[in-house]
Amino acid sequence: MQLSNRKRLVISEWDGRILLHIREYYSKEGKMLPGKGVTLNMEQVGALILAFPEALEMLKEKRVELPDSESADGKEEGKQVVKAEKVHEHEDTHDDKHDDVDVVGVE
Secondary structure, eight states, X not given: OBOSSSXXXXXXXXXXXXXXXXXXXXXXXXXXXXXXXXXXXXXXXXXXHHHHHHHHHHHHHTTOOOOOHHHXXXXXTTOOOEEEEXXXXXXXXXXXXXXXXEEEEEO
């Protein structure tokens, strides 16, 4: 899932474990490559999900406006086109134990 021009959220499997990666990508020789980021195991993803209600309240207190579910789903004018592509997670870790994963991007 493309979060911005250079940031992506990717789910992969490595050594029998499901992992969630949030990475910043960079361009090299016309190719987008994974760079710095964070990888969470499912226990950490669960903790992050449980922390979201409190984080949302903190953002509301700071008067931060977030997109609503309709605009995020592309149901309003100016909707985004969602595109899925197959990528090789090996580029991220240089480890042959990673499987191919689907990345969903937004155009």
